[in-house]
Amino acid sequence: MPEIRSSQSELETRLKTMRRRAIISSGPWFLWINLLFCLFILGRHYFSPLPQFVNDTQEIPVLEILMGLILITSSSVIFILRMAHDPHAEWLGKLLHGALVCISVLWVGCFYLFLASGDSRIVFPFAALLIFTALISLYFDARILLSFTLPIWVVVLICNFVYPSELTMLNAVLYVLLAGLFESGRRILRGWFVLAISREQETRDLIKQLKMLANHDPLTGIANRRSFHLQLDKAMQRQQQCNMPLSLVMLDVDHFKKYNDYYGHQAGDECLIKVAKCLEDATRSTQDVVARFGGEEFIMLLPDATEQQAIEVAKRIQQNLQVPGIAHAGSPATPWVTISIGISTLQPGSSASRLIAEADAALYKAKEHGRNQWQTFTHG
Numbered sequence: 113m114p115e116i117r118s119s120q121s122e123l124e125t126r127l128k129t130m131r132r133r134a135i136i137s138s139g140p141w142f143l144w145i146n147l148l149f150c151l152f153i154l155g156r157h158y159f160s161p162l163p164q165f166v167n168d169t170q171e172i173p174v175l176e177i178l179m180g181l182i183l184i185t186s187s188s189v190i191f192i193l194r195m196a197h198d199p200h201a202e203w204l205g206k207l208l209h210g211a212l213v214c215i216s217v218l219w220v221g222c223f224y225l226f227l228a229s230g231d232s233r234i235v236f237p238f239a240a241l242l243i244f245t246a247l248i249s250l251y252f253d254a255r256i257l258l259s260f261t262l263p264i265w266v267v268v269l270i271c272n273f274v275y276p277s278e279l280t281m282l283n284a285v286l287y288v289l290l291a292g293l294f295e296s297g298r299r300i301l302r303g304w305f306v307l308a309i310s311r312e313q314e315t316r317d318l319i320k321q322l323k324m325l326a327n328h329d330p331l332t333g334i335a336n337r338r339s340f341h342l343q344l345d346k347a348m349q350r351q352q353q354c355n356m357p358l359s360l361v362m363l364d365v366d367h368f369k370k371y372n373d374y375y376g377h378q379a380g381d382e383c384l385i386k387v388a389k390c391l392e393d394a395t396r397s398t399q400d401v402v403a404r405f406g407g408e409e410f411i412m413l414l415p416d417a418t419e420q421q422a423i424e425v426a427k428r429i430q431q432n433l434q435v436p437g438i439a440h441a442g443s444p445a446t447p448w449v450t451i452s453i454g455i456s457t458l459q460p461g462s463s464a465s466r467l468i469a470e471a472d473a474a475l476y477k478a479k480e481h482g483r484n485q486w487q488t489f490t491h492g
């Protein structure tokens with residue numbers, strides 16, 4: 113049975129999906145931060161006893177307009193994210209990205225106004241706070257993180273030299289140091305994010321592998337007895353609800369002990385794999401279940417199949433077996449592998465165990481009548 117292990121491209125796809133989900137869940141928090149910073153700037157006259165420079169000489173309150181735009185953008189996106197029908201939709205991630213780029217440009221305008229008016233007191237702490245809160249909420253997506261932080265970073269650094277104050281050099285050095293801290297922090301956090309996603313993917317693969325082992329026969333790869341019983345129970349429930357027909361086909365390889373004795377156990381295993389393939393090829397509906405019932409015994413669950421349809425399946429199996437014509441020199445009957453088939457169809461008020469017993473009885477009848485044939489269970 114093949115081992116289930118995700119490929120690199122599957123992991124990349126998962127990372128992409130998780131990045132989108134992460135941005136949609138942490139984006140609103142960051143938008144709230146932007147909103148609060150905006151309110152602080154708008155109410156700066158109340159917070160700071162120092163004289164204000166920005167807008168003192170301007171007729172149009174540009175700063176207030178910029179802050180208003182950030183407020184509107186942030187609150188509308190928070191609202192849309194809350195009201196969205198599908199909270200993980202791809203367009204939400206794109207909307208958030210677009211909004212963050214706009215907000216970044218508006219902050220650039222705001223910081224420019226402060227620096228150009230010679231008032232750099234809040235620019236550096238504010239820019240640093242914005243950049244680090246962006247790091248906390250967007251570290252898993254370098255593209256979105258940089259498209260928000262880079263414009264602020266570059267413009268504040270340039271303005272620092274174009275509109276110098278006595279703190280210029282110190283600010284610049286601090287800013288470069290912060291850039292180093294920012295990038296190393298981003299790499300560490302991103303590393304943890306990727307590790308968490310790949311561990312989650314490994315766990316998913318493991319669960320898939322365990323499910324596969326629990327439900328499939330390791331030799332032939334078809335369903336095992338446990339899985340067959342689960343599917344039969346489900347089919348019985350559906351049948352009771354919809355009153356649809358349901359048939360079982362039980363199969364046994366003829367003189368298989370002699371096959372093993374003649375060709376060896378390894379060849380016997382290969383023979384069982386080929387028989388399982390023939391059975392699978394004979395089914396038509398995706399609902400049909402082919403299972404290994406034990407040893408050289410197989411069983412087929414045919415939901416929505418009448419007795420006549422089950423007989424057609426049995427005939428197809430016999431035809432399929434003749435096509436590869438698996439040689440059976442040790443057989444006292446035919447020189448190739450044949451199977452005996454028992455068919456039962458669910459009767460009103462019957463049960464799963466009775467249906468299996470009836471298919472078994474029909475199989476026994478086929479064996480009794482000389483093997484290499486199908487028989488149906490005849491009631492009363």
Ligand SMILES: Nc1nc2c(ncn2[C@@H]2O[C@H](COP(=O)(O)OP(=O)(O)OP(=O)(O)O)[C@@H](O)[C@H]2O)c(=O)[nH]1
Pocket residue numbers: 331364365366367368369370372376377378379380381384406407408479483
């Ligand atoms: N190679 C191989 N043989 C198996 C496997 N499981 C069961 N068998 C063999 O299948 C044979 C079943 O033998 P019997 O129950 O006597 O059935 P039979 O020889 O087919 O006789 P009839 O069914 O009456 O035709 C035994 O020899 C088992 O060892 C398996 O996984 N691989």
